Amino acid sequence: xxxVAQPEDQVNVAEGNPLTVKCTYSVSGNPYLFWYVQYPNRxxxxxxxxxxxxxxxxxxxxxxxxFNKSQTSFHLKKPSALVSDSALYFCAVRDRAxxxxxxxxxxxxxxxxx
Amino acid sequence: xxxxxxxxxxxxxxxGQNVTLSCEQNLNHDAMYWYRQDPGQGLRLIYYSxxxxxxxxxxxxxxxxxSREKKESFPLTVTSAQKNPTAFYLCASSITSDRMExxxxxxxxxxxxx
Numbered sequence: 001x002x003x004v005a006q007p008e009d010q011v012n013v014a015e016g017n018p019l020t021v022k023c024t025y026s027v028s029g030n031p032y033l034f035w036y037v038q039y040p041n042r043x044x045x046x047x048x049x050x051x052x053x054x055x056x057x058x059x060x061x062x063x064x065x066x067f068n069k070s071q072t073s074f075h076l077k078k079p080s081a082l083v084s085d086s087a088l089y090f091c092a093v094r095d096r097a098x099x100x101x102x103x104x105x106x107x108x109x110x111x112x113x114x
Numbered sequence: 115x116x117x118x119x120x121x122x123x124x125x126x127x128x129x130g131q132n133v134t135l136s137c138e139q140n141l142n143h144d145a146m147y148w149y150r151q152d153p154g155q156g157l158r159l160i161y162y163s164x165x166x167x168x169x170x171x172x173x174x175x176x177x178x179x180x181s182r183e184k185k186e187s188f189p190l191t192v193t194s195a196q197k198n199p200t201a202f203y204l205c206a207s208s209i210t211s212d213r214m215e216x217x218x219x220x221x222x223x224x225x226x227x228x
Contacts, residue, residue, distance in 0.1 A: 009154075032214050043118075043204055043219035044157075051214050090156060094213045101172060102147075102217060104156040 002027045004093050004105035012111050013081045021076040021108045023065075023091030027100075033074040034092040034102070035065055044090065050074060061085070081112045117141065118220035120205050125225045127192065127199060135190045135223045137205030143218075145211040146188035150174060151202040151222075160203075163188055164211040192225065200227050 003026045013019045025031055032051060036044040048059025055067040065076045074091060091105045118139045127133045137146065145164050149157040159172030163182040177196025182188055188207075192199045203223045208215040 034216070036219075041202075041222070041224070043120075043221045044206075046216050046218060049214075049216060096213060100213060101159050101162065104158075106154060106156040 002031075002093055002095050002100060002103050004091050004103055006089075006091055006105035006108045008108050009106075010109045010111065012113065014113050015083050016080050019078050019081040019085070019110065019112070021089050021091075021110060023074045023076065023105060024072050025074060025091070025093040026072065027093060027095040029095050029097040031074075032094045032096060033065075033067060034094075035059065035063070035074075035076050036090045036092065038088040038090065038107075040087075047076070047089075081110075083112050083114055086110055086112045118205060118207055118218060120203075120220040120223050122223060123221070125223055126228050127225060128228050130194045132191055132193050133225070135192070135203055135205075135225070137188045137190065137220060138186055139188075139205075139207045139220075140186060141207060141209075141218070142185070143207035143209050144185070145208045145215070146182065147206040147208075147217060148172075148178075148180065148188070148190045149204045149206065151204055157204065160190065162211070199225055201225060 005024045034049045035047040038044050050067045058064045088107045090107050094102050121136045147162040148160040161180040163169040179191045205220040206217040208217045
């Protein structure tokens with residue numbers, strides 16, 4: 001079985017400060033990892049994904065994420081937060097082998113204060 | 115304007131009634147998916163289709179049905195057997211069902227029970 005944990009229901013950060021949204025995963029093999037963002041009453045927007053290669057993945061809107069195999073983590077980061085980054089963020093994982101659909105974490109609400 | 119459309123935006127269901135949610139994509143994607151989103155639970159897979167005229171159950175298929183008669187369309191019917199249908203329903207598609215492919219989401223339909 002595969003699973004994703006987002007240990008923080010909410011992250012608060014001041015505008016201009018760096019932000020981190022945490023994600024850890026569990027798969028039987030090697031993972032494909034994804035981050036999505038959701039604004040209120042909207043669908044999910046794709047931010048970035050890890051497939052293979054460089055452990056630091058750069059994505060949309062200045063976000064990046066670092067794949068750490070030993071810690072089974074894929075934390076989302078941004079050097080300088082904007083108020084407009086306030087939204088619900090989802091991490092998702094899919095095993096490379098065996099029967100596997102995309103499994104989502106429960107989401108982390110990011111609130112950026114002015 | 116390419117993308118995924120879902121209609122209606124809001125849908126009201128009476129007790130014992132079947133309702134159908136529409137999902138259309140003009141991205142020429144082979145694979146399509148239906149997810150259910152409940153507060154604090156992330157997204158859960160209802161059904162998915164890898165190709166026209168084929169579909170498989172996801173993790174929470176009971177009380178739902180789908181069809182895939184056209185590549186562009188993947189409607190979801192919420193039947194009277196689904197006892198707790200109130201949720202936000204999201205349709206997604208990907209170029210293929212390959213695990214590394216990104217899933218792109220529609221704007222969602224919110225289903226409420228009268």
